Structure formats: C-alpha cells, structure tokens
Amino acid sequence: MNATTQVRAAALSSEALRELNRPAPEAATLPPTAYTSAEIYERELEFIFRREWICVGRVEDLRKPGDYFTAQVANESLIIVRDSDQIRALSNVCRHRSCELVSGTGHTRFFVCPYHARSYALNGELKATPNFDGVKNFSKKDYSLHTVRTEIWDGFIFVNLDRDASPLAARVSDMSRLELEKYGQADMETTHTFAYDVKCNWKAYVENAMEEYHNAVVHKKTLEPIMPMLGWEELRDISDQPWTVMVGFPGLSWSPTGKPMFPTPLPDLKMVIANIFPNLILLCNVDSIAPMVIEPTGPETCRVTIRMCIRKELAAKFREGDAAVVEVANSYASSIPVFMEEDNVATEAQQRGFHSRLAGAGRYCQHELLALRFAKWVTQKAYV
Numbered sequence: 001m002n003a004t005t006q007v008r009a010a011a012l013s014s015e016a017l018r019e020l021n022r023p024a025p026e027a028a029t030l031p032p033t034a035y036t037s038a039e040i041y042e043r044e045l046e047f048i049f050r051r052e053w054i055c056v057g058r059v060e061d062l063r064k065p066g067d068y069f070t071a072q073v074a075n076e077s078l079i080i081v082r083d084s085d086q087i088r089a090l091s092n093v094c095r096h097r098s099c100e101l102v103s104g105t106g107h108t109r110f111f112v113c114p115y116h117a118r119s120y121a122l123n124g125e126l127k128a129t130p131n132f133d134g135v136k137n138f139s140k141k142d143y144s145l146h147t148v149r150t151e152i153w154d155g156f157i158f159v160n161l162d163r164d165a166s167p168l169a170a171r172v173s174d175m176s177r178l179e180l181e182k183y184g185q186a187d188m189e190t191t192h193t194f195a196y197d198v199k200c201n202w203k204a205y206v207e208n209a210m211e212e213y214h215n216a217v218v219h220k221k222t223l224e225p226i227m228p229m230l231g232w233e234e235l236r237d238i239s240d241q242p243w244t245v246m247v248g249f250p251g252l253s254w255s256p257t258g259k260p261m262f263p264t265p266l267p268d269l270k271m272v273i274a275n276i277f278p279n280l281i282l283l284c285n286v287d288s289i290a291p292m293v294i295e296p297t298g299p300e301t302c303r304v305t306i307r308m309c310i311r312k313e314l315a316a317k318f319r320e321g322d323a324a325v326v327e328v329a330n331s332y333a334s335s336i337p338v339f340m341e342e343d344n345v346a347t348e349a350q351q352r353g354f355h356s357r358l359a360g361a362g363r364y365c366q367h368e369l370l371a372l373r374f375a376k377w378v379t380q381k382a383y384v
C-alpha cells in the first residue's frame with residue numbers, strides 16, 4: 001500500500017470513490033460518513049480551506065480606512081481591514097502571548113491587544129509595547145502581525161492561507177465566457193444581510209444550492225412558480241474548472257412577482273447561479289445579486305450568510321432612506337428568509353438522516369449534476 005492509498009483509505013473507502021467517479025448516469029453520491037466524520041472534516045479544512053481562495057466579505061463592508069471585520073477561515077482568526085491604500089488580511093492573534101485582538105466589526109486607528117495593550121498599525125506593524133523595557137534582543141519589526149494573502153474580485157474579498165497558492169485571477173479567468181461582468185457585481189452594494197447557523201455539513205448546503213431538483217418540492221410555493229426546476233440549464237461542458245454554473249430565466253429579478261422594479265440596462269439578461277469552489281454561491285439576476293457564503297463551523301454545522309445587493313447608486317439612496325428605493329429593496333430581500341428557511345429545514349433533515357445506520361450512498365439525476373461535480377472536486381482535493 002503506497003502513501004496515497006493509505007490516505008484515501010483513511011478518508012473514504014476506495015469503493016465509495018470508485019462509485020462517485022463513474023460516468024454521471026451511474027455515479028453514486030458521497031456516502032453519509034462524508035457529512036458526519038470529524039476526520040474528513042479536518043481533511044477538508046486542511047486541504048481545501050487552508051489552500052483555496054475563500055470569500056470573507058464584500059468591499060462595501062469596509063468603506064473608510066480603519067473599518068474592519070473579523071473572519072474565521074479553517075479555525076484561523078483573521079482581521080480584514082481597510083488600510084489607507086488597500087484592503088488587508090491580518091492574523092487576529094497578538095505576537096506577544098497569542099491573545100485575540102478584536103472581535104466582530106469596528107473602526108479603529110490601531111489594534112490594541114486587550115491583554116497587555118500591545119498595539120499594531122492597520123498594516124500589522126507593531127507600534128507600541130508598554131512597560132517592556134529591559135527585554136534584550138527584541139526588535140518590534142520582528143513581531144508584526146502575520147499577514148494573509150487577499151484579493152478582490154467583482155467586489156468580493158477573498159483570502160488565502162496558503163502563501164504558495166496561485167493567484168485568484170487564474171482561478172476565475174476561465175469563467176470569462178459566462179460574462180459575469182454583465183451582472184455588474186463590482187458595482188453593487190449590500191443592502192440586507194441574513195445569517196443562519198444551520199445544523200448540517202457545509203457540503204450538504206453547497207450541494208443543495210447547486211441543484212434545482214429540490215425546487216419543485218422544497219420551494220414549491222416560493223421559488224418554483226417564478227423559476228421552475230425544468231427551466232434551469234446546468235452547464236455541463238466543464239470538467240476541471242473549480243466552479244459550476246446553471247443558467248435560468250431572462251429578465252428575472254428578486255421582486256415578489258419576478259419582474260424587475262429597478263432600472264435594467266440589460267433587460268433580457270438570464271439569471272445565473274454559480275458556485276465558485278469551495279463555498280461561494282453567486283445568485284445573479286437582471287437587477288440585483290444575492291451572494292451566499294457557506295462557512296464550515298464543524299463537521300455537522302455551518303454558518304450561511306446571504307446578502308441582497310443592488311447597484312451602488314440605488315444602495316446609496318437606500319442608506320439615505322429614499323422611501324421608493326427602500327420599499328423595493330425591502331420587497332426584494334423579503335423573499336430571502338422564506339426560501340432560506342425552507343432550505344435550512346431540508347438540509348437539517350438530511351443531516352439527521354446521515355446518522356442512520358441504514359443510510360448509504362444514493363444516485364444523482366440529471367438535475368443534480370453540478371452537485372456531483374462539486375463532490376468530485378472535494379474528494380480530489382481533500383481525500384486523495
């Protein structure tokens with residue numbers, strides 16, 4: 001048995017991998033253990049979340065220099081901050097005795113450790129070490145906060161814990177044929193944010209987001225009448241790309257009727273749902289976007305954050321309290337908690353089912369092939 005085989009055997013049986021990798025009409029799903037095992041979860045943190053580009057927020061979350069928020073990526077606590085000239089990602093751990101510096105969101109000129117008041121500039125440089133006289137061979141420049149790579153794409157802030165990872169641009173450049181720039185994601189700003197702690201494995205939620213099969217059942221009264229399951233086209237001429245996409249309906253918006261109520265420069269633009277692996281889901285339509293991040297918080301839990309974003313000039317009016325814009329934006333956002341709750345109920349029921357000793361791998365239909373593509377990618381990254 002060589003080393004690779006040993007690792008595979010530890011993560012998932014070779015039989016499970018073989019069944020998953022059959023041609024699509026014969027492929028089996030991941031077995032339930034992939035969604036419950038602490039060991040497999042740790043492998044996913046190590047080989048996916050510590051090596052891939054992970055979306056942690058949007059640029060409009062950090063409007064002014066000094067604005068910051070904290071994020072957890074693979075158990076690593078990070079500060080995402082706007083310095084005078086750029087957005088940075090810093091380790092949220094003091095270089096003195098490892099105390100976490102800040103939590104939540106805020107605005108500051110310095111990060112001051114709550115334990116011994118050591119302070120750091122917005123670029124991570126150590127600035128002050130109170131009452132530290134007499135320590136020998138100590139130079140402040142050797143004790144700056146560790147920095148983490150960060151990149152911006154279409155208004156999304158990504159970080160990568162792997163210093164050797166290839167740039168994000170290479171990751172998304174082959175999505176150019178989808179012409180996502182038409183949706184103007186870089187020119188959008190968040191008006192509403194909804195977050196849910198869901199009792200299911202992160203992969204189960206990603207798979208749910210990327211298969212339209214459940215729409216006709218779980219969202220029978222909500223999404224299905226507006227964007228029916230049979231109207232979606234899964235783009236299947238992809239094999240190695242770290243993303244999937246399905247294309248839906250022209251001229252559709254998040255309004256209660258599906259008809260746009262904001263100005264639409266490209267009225268026939270089709271709605272798309274894309275998964276940039278591992279855990280960013282883009283839901284883009286004719287006049288707004290609803291991006292979703294599915295953050296693993298344990299083998300059987302995840303935190304799902306979904307936003308409503310509209311064009312910058314409209315978002316500014318929203319913040320100013322313009323009654324007409326507020327009313328439309330609120331009506332767009334009102335559908336989100338409804339269909340999210342439907343998905344939360346379904347994925348938590350599935351998670352409970354994974355614990356049955358009688359549960360096993362199932363089979364994919366033609367409306368779940370993007371979930372299959374995602375599952376294969378995860379196994380290639382983390383289990384082999």
Ligand SMILES: [Fe+2]
Pocket residue numbers: 208209214215218219343
């Ligand atoms: Fe759903």
